[in-house]
Amino acid sequence: MAQTPVKVTVTGAAGQIGYALLFRIASGQLLGADVPVKLSLLEIPQAVKAAEGTAMELDDCAFPLLSGIEITDDANKAFDGANVALLVGARPRTAGMERGDLLQANGGIFGPQGKAINDHAADDIRVLVVGNPANTNALIAQQSAPDVPAERFTAMTRLDHNRALSQLAAKLQVPVTEIKKMTIWGNHSATQYPDLFHTEVGGKIAAELVDEAWLRDTFIPTVAKRGAAIIEARGASSAASAANAAIDHVFDWVNGTEWTSAAIPSDGSYGVPEGLISSFPVASRDGKWEIIQGLEIDAFSRERIDASVRELEEERTAVRELGLI
Numbered sequence: 001m002a003q004t005p006v007k008v009t010v011t012g013a014a015g016q017i018g019y020a021l022l023f024r025i026a027s028g029q030l031l032g033a034d035v036p037v038k039l040s041l042l043e044i045p046q047a048v049k050a051a052e053g054t055a056m057e058l059d060d061c062a063f064p065l066l067s068g069i070e071i072t073d074d075a076n077k078a079f080d081g082a083n084v085a086l087l088v089g090a091r092p093r094t095a096g097m098e099r100g101d102l103l104q105a106n107g108g109i110f111g112p113q114g115k116a117i118n119d120h121a122a123d124d125i126r127v128l129v130v131g132n133p134a135n136t137n138a139l140i141a142q143q144s145a146p147d148v149p150a151e152r153f154t155a156m157t158r159l160d161h162n163r164a165l166s167q168l169a170a171k172l173q174v175p176v177t178e179i180k181k182m183t184i185w186g187n188h189s190a191t192q193y194p195d196l197f198h199t200e201v202g203g204k205i206a207a208e209l210v211d212e213a214w215l216r217d218t219f220i221p222t223v224a225k226r227g228a229a230i231i232e233a234r235g236a237s238s239a240a241s242a243a244n245a246a247i248d249h250v251f252d253w254v255n256g257t258e259w260t261s262a263a264i265p266s267d268g269s270y271g272v273p274e275g276l277i278s279s280f281p282v283a284s285r286d287g288k289w290e291i292i293q294g295l296e297i298d299a300f301s302r303e304r305i306d307a308s309v310r311e312l313e314e315e316r317t318a319v320r321e322l323g324l325i
């Protein structure tokens with residue numbers, strides 16, 4: 001273990017996603033099987049004891065790559081020297097609640113955490129926001145961190161991407177590995193647009209392999225409302241699948257990929273207003289996300305991308321009015 005450990009800060013570490021995430025980070029799945037990590041767990045004071053319990057279990061795994069664990073309720077300490085920040089801690093949506101209801105409840109968490117990242121994180125900090133409403137929480141954190149390059153703040157739509165892969169694979173009876181170029185556009189919400197017009201299966205465009213009614217009336221709503229369906233079925237929001245998607249997002253960001261979905265700050269591509277943190281088809285090269293350019297967007301897709309982007313603009317307006325950015 002010659003390499004200096006990478007410091008990974010996880011907020012909401014005592015929560016259910018935290019429990020599904022931390023062991024995978026410590027085992028090397030977040031950054032690579034040869035990269036030592038140091039974990040920093042941030043929790044609210046009343047959950048610090050539970051985080052200590054999780055840390056005891058992490059110790060008991062004797063992970064060869066885990067070089068240390070810090071636990072704190074102080075964001076300034078938690079992000080001090082952090083190279084990767086996974087902002088999970090937030091209030092989860094419960095049955096019947098829409099993401100808009102969460103803006104006020106969660107907005108206050110992400111401003112101070114963004115400031116702590118700004119003031120204390122390492123120069124190469126990469127931030128993934130998982131806590132909902134993820135895109136707008138990422139925007140709040142980013143706006144509170146003016147010294148950190150804006151593109152280091154991202155939000156998670158990889159779970160939506162993976163859900164779309166799984167639904168399409170089941171429909172076409174193919175392994176997920178045969179599906180290429182899946183794309184989620186927009187917000188991590190029920191307005192998101194999973195796009196099959198650029199997705200390829202065995203070299204053919206997926207939208208041409210399924211009938212339009214299934215695409216419009218089954219596939220899109222099933223993927224977009226999967227979070228609510230999981231809450232309905234489990235009585236709690238998705239946890240292991242969300243942790244899995246966070247691992248996928250950061251692994252690909254650091255190690256590279258030719259095509260996936262991630263919510264990153266818009267540069268104006270595809271008519272998405274600059275600055276909104278919106279999901280795009282992305283590649284990762286040299287440790288940086290790039291929006292895949294040059295895709296043709298037909299009227300069906302345009303309408304759906306625009307609807308989700310409109311929702312992101314409304315959320316941005318709402319948090320501006322609340323004084324959160």
Ligand SMILES: NC(=O)c1ccc[n+]([C@@H]2O[C@H](COP(=O)([O-])OP(=O)(O)OC[C@H]3O[C@@H](n4cnc5c(N)ncnc54)[C@H](O)[C@@H]3O)[C@@H](O)[C@H]2O)c1
Pocket residue numbers: 011012013014015016017018042043044047088089090091092093109129130131132133134156157159160188237238239242
């Ligand atoms: N983007 C996605 O795809 C996706 C998927 C699933 C869940 N989520 C979201 O992830 C978030 C966490 O979900 P969960 O199931 O782990 O929730 P949870 O309630 O089990 O855990 C949340 C944890 O965050 C902690 N917390 C609250 N405020 C905090 C703060 N200011 N600083 C540090 N920690 C804080 C709580 O004490 C709790 O331990 C929710 O917002 C949920 O909606 C997002």
Ligand SMILES: O=C(O)C[C@H](O)C(=O)O
Pocket residue numbers: 093132159226227228230237238
């Ligand atoms: O939908 C939710 O509120 C939970 C989470 O974002 C999910 O997609 O599973």
